[in-house]
Amino acid sequence: MLKQAATLWWLGVLESLNLQRCVVFLVLDSSKALGRAVVHCFVLNGCVLGGSTLLWECALLPAVQWLLRFLFAPVAGPLAARCAALLLQLCYHGLWLLPVYLVTMLVSCGIYNDVAKTAFLIKQKQRQQQDAHASTGQRPAGQAGAAGAGGGGGGGGLEDVAQEVYRVVLFCMFLGEVSLVGRLPYAGPALNVLFLSWLYAYYCFDYKWGLQGVRLAERLAYFERRWAFFAGFGLPMALSTALLPFYQGAAVLAVLFPVYILVACDSDVNAVHDRVMGKSGSGRLRHLPIFALAMWPTQRIVNSVAGGGEAGGGGAAVALGSGGGSGGMGT
Template sequence: MLKQSAQLWIWGVRESLHVHRCIVFLVLDNSKALGRSILQCLLLNGGILLGSILAWEGALAPVVGWLMRNLVAPCLGALPARAAEALLHLGYQGLWLLPVYLVTMLVSCGIYNDIARTAYMVKQQQLQQQQLQQQRKGGQATAGHRPVGQSPAGGGGGGGLENVAQEVYRVVLFCVFFAEISTVGRLPYVGQALNVLLLSWLYAYYCYDYKWGLQGVHLTERLAYFERRWAFFAGFGLPMALSTVLLSFYQGAAVLAILFPVYILVSCDSDVNAVHDRIVGKAGTSSLRHLPIFALALWPTQRIVHLVTGGSGAAPAKLAAADSGGAAAARAM
């Protein structure tokens, strides 16, 4: 089990680094909407957010420091000069950098949705063309492979209210999970390692969640599937986690926002089941134990949703039994 987990983790890292798949999507997208969305994301997060960070660190901060040391310190003293420099730094962050960060993150969420939707359509058209070519050659589609646009059995084909309930529950769940990550990261000795691991899972889930949502996969099945392939997803999300951990908060956020569209495209073209079958075999879905990654976040999420909705939401009850249908859904996703 340990050897298979390590191999799946390595394959997850390798899959995340296959960024050449982005070029395929750009070439196959006849509408060029994907390229425009990626360019918007690059200009927004790279030009405005990261540009604001580099402008302060590379130009404004040195100028302010020079002024404080050479003009303010001789007149008022070193301590007032340092205090004024710190206040200017805080003012820049609070009055400019924080609003820019919030606005760019909000706008980027819409761009990410557009990128995922366009990539999903391009991938679906590619699979349809491959199936047509196989039919013309007299072949048959691969057994057990589900077309991209087809919802799995028991998928999220519920009504509008159920979809809204799922979305609300999902948002609350991952807010609680992120708070859990922040808390665990403060633990002595093991906190940093656990922080990287949990962030890897969080970012990997974000990437694949776009595709699963477009496929109509129910939230319970997404979570169960993710927790059964925890080793692969831990590797897939590692580069994203390191980009935030090794940099300061705003720098990490800007770099991640720039790279995130790339990982969305990679996840759209990634076949997790094929990698899993290569390591554990097609009958090996139960050889690696289910890891309850979101277990600690489920109970407080249920309580919060219960208080907000007055106990009317059906999603918590279903999520409590998410693993019961996970094995069946795993082969369909």
């Protein structure tokens, strides 16, 4: 099983590097809305957020240090100069970088959603054209589940709202878990990269699964069954944040993220998994309860907000349902 997991992990890394798939989406998008969204994301995060970090690191900080060292320190002393440099850095981060980061992330969320919707519609249109040209009248192999998943969503209304609330709380808890894991001695940095890989990979595919109408419990179960592949798929994104300072890593990730959403929309996880495990071997790679630790506090929070009544039972159903198998999801 270890060899198969390592193979799936490596195939996940290779799958995430198939960036040429983005070009196909851009070519097939007759409205050019996809290209504009990607450009807007690059300008917003690469130029505004990334430029702000580089402005401080490459221009403002050296200038401030020079002025403090040669003009301020001889008068007030080196300790006062260091304190003044720290105060100026905190002011720049708190009054400029942090607001810019929050605004760009908020605006980028809408851009990511538009990118995913446009790519999903392009993929659907492509499948319909393939179905129309198929002489047998059957869907292409590996696409039947995806084409039919649109009707498998939640019951609508309050159930969809409850699922969304549960999802937001769950991933806030999981993000906190990632931060705590990264502080562990010795193994902390490696575990942090692993958990970030899972987190970013889930974010990329979650847009696609949501548009297909897949329930949250099925998404989590499917992800935990294919944990090795998704650990590899999210690795490039995780490294971009783990190896860079916070704001620089955030800018790089925000620029790359729409690209990986497009790659996820065109990825067939089942085909990659079946190539390694065999079509009847999905049970040989053991289920890994990645989200189990985050589910416990999530369940308590949701139950306390809902009053612990029937609404809490709905949250429990979502949590418990994530342990089942969802190998048939068309991804």
